[in-house]
Amino acid sequence: MEEQKAPQILFVDDEPSLESLIRRQFRRKLRKNEYEFFFAQNGVEALKQIEEEPDIQVVITDINMPEMNGLTLLDKIHDLGHVIKTVVLSAYGDMKNIRTAMNRGAFDFLNKPIDFEDLEITMNRALEQVQQQRNSQYQLQQAQTQLIQSEKMSALGQLIAGVAHEMNNPVGFIAGNVAIAEDYISELIEVIELYRDKFKDPGEEISAKLHEVDFESLVADVPELVASMKEGTDRIYHLSNSLRTFSRADISTKVAFNLHDGLDSTLLILKHRLKANEFRPDIDICKEYSELPAVICYPGQLNQVFMNLLANAIDALDEYSDKRTWDEMLESPNIITISTCELPENKRVQIRISDNGPGIPEKVKTHVFDYLFTTKPPGKGTGLGLSISYQIVVEKHGGRLYCESEGDTGATFIIELPIE
Ligand SMILES: Nc1ncnc2c1ncn2[C@@H]1O[C@H](COP(=O)(O)OP(=O)(O)OP(=O)(O)O)[C@@H](O)[C@H]1O
Ligand SMILES: [Mg+2]
Structure with missing residues (x-):
């Protein structure tokens, strides 16, 4: 996510000349950006520095200092829960303090006056350990997110695919029967009309019935009735197809996918959240789709990214609604804009999802x-x-995911994906 930074080391000592001594000793390496050093004169200052520079990996501290001594600092650093290795500096032979420090989790100790060669070896060993530990922590987190993600996704995907499947059968027989019913009805009407032709005077009872049911308009209504039934079943078909598009579980291979289908099916699933409620009017969706080539990707995973970004935008607008009156919201409505374009020069596509919510500080x-x-x-x-989402876009697809938010004009999340 970030460019390679020099490893950061914090020296804590109440002897002010230590800084210039160390800087002089390491000046070449500092110039080559092999290390970045920070200095503090007591434990309190050191903690402040660590808070400001969370990337500090190694702390080298004196024991006897005013305000907060090195042993207390060790405890406090331990409580922070960051991965930091601490090395204590002690007067030669101060075994008691060294034992205490080691018992409180110090990584190593160095004697004063400082032997710089020894210092560097110890620093590098400590850095190596921190990096290993941070790496494995990172990998563990990645594995855990992936696990939760696939768990969440497969549960949701299975549910949706199941619902879509169950919907298809009843819709199938409604749609099939509508067509047959249409034929039957027109045949029945033909029969009645034939009767009316042959028997001009059907008698009082039948005449009254024909009048009561308003036979002429009933006949005229039938085509519209059937058409709207067909329209209804078409919509349900469309819905169940979208649900299936959304839950496409082809996790193991990449396939060509129309991202607009993914965005539309995700919007359909979130439709109920876009509707007006007691706190705000409808959220408008503005689609600015441009011609896009199919993208080789894991469709189910990308749908999940769209879902996360759109759900965040809705959350942001919901939260923002507390701060706006209904009239204000009618005047300048809550709106989510989805725009897509191809970036042919680097064989990528770009999807921008913007909201006009509170923005991100x-x-x-x-x-x-x-x-x-x-x-x-x-x-x-x-x-x-x-x-x-970051993991899916960047690591699984070699794309980019970043956000833009200036002032309080809302937030935009931008996804860039390689086409192949
Ligand atoms: N469109 C947005 N507008 C304003 N803030 C946002 C927006 N999208 C994300 N954020 C901020 O980023 C944070 C992290 O988002 P993320 O989606 O990772 O977690 P979350 O939405 O809080 O929880 P969940 O795991 O349920 O998605 C949010 O808590 C919010 O502060
Ligand atoms: Mg979220």
Whole structure:
């Protein structure tokens, strides 16, 4: 997600000359960006630095310092739960403090005065360990998200595919019978009309009945009636096809897929959430589709990305509705815009999903794709939607997923996918 950064190391010592000493000693490596150093003069300052620079991987700390000593700092760093290795600096032979530090989880210790060669070896060993630990933590999280994702998806997909399948049978016999009923009805009408031709005077009772049912308009109505029944069954067919498009479970191979079908079937599934409710009017959907080639992809997974992005946009608009009056919302309606285009120069397609909700503050923006990051109350958001989507777009499809949000004019999420 980010370019290669120099490993960050924090030195904590109340001796102010330590900084220039260390910088001088490592000046070549610092210039070559092999390390980035930070300095603090006591535990309190050190904690502040760690908070500001969460990428600090190794802390090298003195033990005796004003305000907060090195041993307390060790405890506090441990409580933060970050993957950080701490090395303590101690006076030669101060076995008691060294034992305490090691018992509190210090990675290693160094004696003062500092032997720089030893310092560097220890630093590199500590960095290596942190990197290994962070990597395995990352892999574990990836595996876990993937597991949750496939679990969620297969449960939802199976349910939807099942419903679509169950719908198809009854619709099938309605549609089939409508056509037959249409034939039967016209035959019955023909028979009645034949009777009327042959027996000009059917008698009082039949004449009255014909009048009562308004035979002429009844006959005239039949075609419209049948047409609307056909239209209804067509719509249900369409719905069940969309459901099946949405839940396409061809997980194991990539296939050519029309992304517009994916977007439309996802919109259909979210339709109930777009409708007006007691807090806001309908959310408008504005489609700006342009001609797109079929994209080789995992359709089920991309549908899941569309689902996550659209659901987030709806959540944002829902939340924003609390801050706007009904009249304001009628005047400038809640709207989600979906636009697609081909980027022929780099053989990619781009899909932009924008909302005119509250937008994303700069501070939140840097975290939206993080695992388990959410600003929604418990029970509402798990903070997985965007990190799963990121994984699908970037890792599974070699694409890009990023967001743009300036001020409070809403948010735009942009997906770019290679066509092949
Ligand atoms: N369109 C948007 N407008 C404003 N904020 C957004 C938008 N999309 C995402 N966010 C922010 O990004 C955060 C992370 O989104 P993400 O989809 O990963 O998790 P979530 O929606 O909170 O939970 P869930 O796992 O149920 O999707 C959201 O909590 C929200 O703060
Ligand atoms: Mg979400």
